Each structure stands twice: as structure tokens, then as C-alpha cells.
Amino acid sequence: MNEAVSPFKGLSLDCRGMKCPRPIIEIARHIAEVRIGAAVELLADDPAAGPDLAAWCRMRGQTLIGADPPRFLVRRES
Amino acid sequence: MTDPVPEVFLDSSSGEPMLSAARQAWLVAQEAGWGDPARLHRSGRLAAQALDQAREVVAAAVGARPDEVIFTASAAHSQHAAVAGLALGRRRIGSRIVTTAIDHSSILAAAAAAGSHTAVEVDHEGHVDLGRWSAAVGTSGTAAACIQVANHEVGTLQPYAEASEICLHAEVPLILDATSALGRIELAKSGWSVLTAWAGAFGGPASVGILVIKKSTRWRAPYPVDDYQSGRWPGAPDVPAIYAAAVALDYWLQYGRAVGERQHDLIDQLRAGILERVPDVDVTGDPVRRVPHLLTFSVLYVDGETLTLELDKAGFAVASGSACSASSEHPSHVLAAMGALTHGNVRIGLTWTTTATEIDRFLDVLPPIVTEIRTTVGAS
Numbered sequence: 001m002n003e004a005v006s007p008f009k010g011l012s013l014d015c016r017g018m019k020c021p022r023p024i025i026e027i028a029r030h031i032a033e034v035r036i037g038a039a040v041e042l043l044a045d046d047p048a049a050g051p052d053l054a055a056w057c058r059m060r061g062q063t064l065i066g067a068d069p070p071r072f073l074v075r076r077e078s
Numbered sequence: 079m080t081d082p083v084p085e086v087f088l089d090s091s092s093g094e095p096m097l098s099a100a101r102q103a104w105l106v107a108q109e110a111g112w113g114d115p116a117r118l119h120r121s122g123r124l125a126a127q128a129l130d131q132a133r134e135v136v137a138a139a140v141g142a143r144p145d146e147v148i149f150t151a152s153a154a155h156s157q158h159a160a161v162a163g164l165a166l167g168r169r170r171i172g173s174r175i176v177t178t179a180i181d182h183s184s185i186l187a188a189a190a191a192a193g194s195h196t197a198v199e200v201d202h203e204g205h206v207d208l209g210r211w212s213a214a215v216g217t218s219g220t221a222a223a224c225i226q227v228a229n230h231e232v233g234t235l236q237p238y239a240e241a242s243e244i245c246l247h248a249e250v251p252l253i254l255d256a257t258s259a260l261g262r263i264e265l266a267k268s269g270w271s272v273l274t275a276w277a278g279a280f281g282g283p284a285s286v287g288i289l290v291i292k293k294s295t296r297w298r299a300p301y302p303v304d305d306y307q308s309g310r311w312p313g314a315p316d317v318p319a320i321y322a323a324a325v326a327l328d329y330w331l332q333y334g335r336a337v338g339e340r341q342h343d344l345i346d347q348l349r350a351g352i353l354e355r356v357p358d359v360d361v362t363g364d365p366v367r368r369v370p371h372l373l374t375f376s377v378l379y380v381d382g383e384t385l386t387l388e389l390d391k392a393g394f395a396v397a398s399g400s401a402c403s404a405s406s407e408h409p410s411h412v413l414a415a416m417g418a419l420t421h422g423n424v425r426i427g428l429t430w431t432t433t434a435t436e437i438d439r440f441l442d443v444l445p446p447i448v449t450e451i452r453t454t455v456g457a458s
Contacts, residue, residue, distance in 0.1 A: 019381075019401070020381075020400075020401065020409075020420070020421040021378070021379050021380060021381055021421040021422060021455075021457075022455075024378070024379065024421065025379050025455055025456065025457045028379065028457060029456070029457070046401075047401065047407060047408045047409065048400070048401050048408075048409040048414075048420045048421055050414075051409065051413065051414040051417065051418075051419075051420050052409075052419055052420055052421055054417060055360060055376075055417060055418060055419035055420070056378065056419070058417070059358060059360060059378060059419070060358075
């Protein structure tokens with residue numbers, strides 16, 4: 001969590017108000033826009049966003065480096 | 079005009095369709111044993127006999143005495159009575175209830191209502207962390223602990239014999255929730271103080287809950303009682319429904335072994351087939367140490383409600399633990415606690431009659447539905 005920076009200067013996806021799986025679809029569509037090793041910020045307030053983002057990272061080989069709802073940070077690994 | 083697609087019912091986790099033996103027994107009991115079992119007339123005596131027989135069947139199945147068996151109105155009623163009754167009986171010791179994080183929501187609600195509630199973490203397959211269980215149970219002020227034989231969503235068997243040893247050592251009474259397991263797998267006949275189950279889970283009437291309280295247990299009725307069922311559950315019992323429940327359980331115990339073996343193999347085929355044919359899918363639960371009939375999986379980028387409705391159109395009735403598809407804003411607490419994907423969730427519960435042909439057809443139908451939904455939402 002110490003890698004989290006604020007305010008976030010990289011790619012940020014505002015998915016507040018969206019229901020899962022939409023926030024997960026959005027990060028999947030946009031994560032390739034940052035270089036490997038860089039982070040993407042996801043803002044999502046759906047109660048399923050926390051568990052689903054963690055599960056998505058595990059399934060897709062990415063790393064969840066910050067989770068402070070509604071703010072999440074994911075590092076692109078592949 | 080084409081015939082509608084015949085529905086294949088794969089939602090036994092919401093209730094096994096009533097076995098015909100149980101339905102017949104209900105009709106017979108309605109004719110002969112409809113009287114109040116406390117009355118001395120012939121109908122009353124017949125009802126009392128049927129009730130005694132039902133208690134004997136349940137007692138033999140769980141390793142209890144017939145007079146320790148109580149029939150309630152549902153699984154939730156049994157679970158609420160188990161938790162609240164132990165909290166009341168042991169109120170001088172404390173009001174903490176220890177559960178796992180993936181117990182049924184009615185247990186979690188009863189634990190929260192009792193006072194303080196500790197929910198012990200589970201691993202990715204749903205097994206409780208025994209180290210944390212031991213620490214929680216051993217904390218002073220613990221009124222009772224509760225564990226499932228098998229989880230109702232993902233089927234994983236808990237290490238309940240080990241959990242029970244820990245409770246015994248700490249002198250904390252254990253509630254064993256056998257709802258998804260009774261009749262389907264062999265149960266340990268000791269090590270628990272209170273056992274809960276539900277007839278609807280094994281093809282009996284949904285209106286019959288089972289509550290077994292061992293004699294030495296410090297349990298007190300947390301509600302007003304009367305003379306029925308030794309003062310442990312009030313109101314005249316619905317004897318025909320209870321009798322039908324016992325016949326359903328007896329039927330499983332006599333003839334269910336081959337059904338369970340077939341279901342175990344079918345779930346293995348489903349698990350392998352889904353992983354092979356659907357990319358980006360999270361198949362949850364312990365693949366080996368599990369009840370025979372349950373499987374849960376979640377499909378990435380797919381909405382659970384849409385998936386459930388599309389499967390229904392294709393002729394398959396399934397459940398889902400995703401938010402919005404279970405009349406809840408929140409996803410399944412079981413999936414969340416296990417770190418499983420909660421959207422795109424499908425919960426399969428095989429029935430007594432599920433065939434290999436039906437499972438093959440499900441595996442044919444599922445991949446194109448998933449592809450179509452992913453294409454529609456722009457996630458293909």
C-alpha cells in the first residue's frame with residue numbers, strides 16, 4: 001500500500017456508479033495503455049469491486065498494490 | 079410450433095425436488111396420522127407413532143438418541159434456535175459466537191444477534207484456518223462455536239473433526255451445521271453438541287428443519303415454549319411433513335450411495351469441462367474433499383444475472399451468488415471470503431436424477447452463451 005501516490009498522476013479510470021463486472025471490464029480494456037511495471041488507478045464503489053478486482057489480478061497475473069475503496073491501484077505485470 | 083425446451087433443474091442447493099417416496103409417505107400420513115400427537119384418540123396415537131419413527135430415523139443417521147431430535151420449521155429456524163439457545167444457556171460464560179467466514183447467512187445473523195461474533199478466515203478453497211479457529215474458540219467468553227460439514231455454495235468439506243477436537247479441549251459446545259451433507263455423506267457421530275439440518279436439502283418437505291441437542295448440552299429455549307417436543311420447540315408439530323422428511327432421509331441412506339458416486343463423477347466432468355472450454359473462469363472449492371453434488375464457478379467479465387437468465391432460456395435452472403442475481407446488492411459472502419470472483423457466478427446443485435447426457439448438454443450450451451455475453455459487453 002506504501003506505493004500508492006496521491007493525487008494519482010497516471011492512468012485513472014473513474015468507474016464510480018458502475019456495477020460489476022463493468023469496472024473490471026474497463027480496467028481489462030485499458031491496462032495495456034500503461035507500460036509494464038506502471039500502475040493504473042481504478043475508482044469503483046460497487047461492493048463487489050474489491051473482491052472482484054483482487055480475483056481479476058490473480059486470474060490475469062496483475063498485482064493489486066492498493067485497496068482503499070473506492071480507490072484501487074493495480075500494477076501492470078504482463 | 080416447437081416445444082419449449084424442457085428445463086433441467088440444477089439448483090438443488092435451493093432444495094432437492096421432493097422424492098416420490100417422500101410424497102407418497104406424506105399422503106399416507108395425511109390420511110392416517112393427521113391428529114395432534116398429544117391427543118389420546120386413534121389419530122393422535124398414530125401421529126405420535128409416526129413422530130417417534132421420524133425421530134428414530136434422524137437419531138440413527140446422526141448418532142443421537144431419539145429424544146434429542148427436534149423438528150422445527152426450516153433450516154434458518156434450527157440455526158437461529160441453536161445459536162440463541164446456546165448463547166442463553168451459557169450467558170454466564172459469555173456471549174461470543176465463533177463461526178467460519180463462510181457459514182450460512184442465517185448462522186452469521188444469529189451470531190451477530192447473540193452478542194459478539196468472531197468469523198474465522200478460510201483459505202482459497204474454503205477450508206477454515208484451524209490455527210485461527212483454535213485461537214478464537216480458546217478466547218474466554220466464548221458461548222459456542224459453529225462449523226459446517228460442507229459449504230452450501232462451493233461444497234468444500236470443513237475439517238470439522240479437527241475443529242471439534244479443539245472445541246472439546248476448550249470446553250466450548252460446537253454446533254455442527256449438516257444442512258448440505260446429511261444423507262449424502264457419512265457423518266462423524268460424535269464431537270458436537272448441537273446439529274442442524276433441513277429436510278428440503280435431501281428431497282423432503284421444505285417446511286421441516288432438524289435440530290438435535292445432545293442431552294448434556296447447556297441449551298435453553300430462547301423463546302416461549304409449551305409441552306410439545308419436550309419444551310424445546312413450541313406448537314403442534316406437522317406430523318405428515320415430518321414423517322415424509324424421515325422417509326426422504328431414510329431413502330438417501332438406503333439408496334443414495336450410488337447416486338452420490340454418480341454425482342461426484344459428474345461434478346468432476348463439469349469442473350474439467352468448464353476449465354477446458356471456457357477461458358478466464360474461476361472454478362472454486364475443494365475439487366476432491368467435497369460433497370458430491372455441488373459446484374460453483376465464476377465467469378470473468380460476465381454479469382451473473384444475464385448468465386443465469388440465458389442459461390434458463392437454454393433450459394437449465396441454476397443459482398448464482400453474484401450481486402443483483404440473488405436479490406441482494408452484495409455478492410455472496412462465501413465467494414468474497416474465499417477470494418473468488420463474485421461476478422458471473424453460477425452455482426450448480428445436481429439432483430437425484432441428473433444424468434451424464436444433461437451435463438454434456440450443459441457443457442455444450444455454456445461456452446457460446448459466455449462468448450455472446452462477452453462480445454456484447456466489449457470484453458471478448
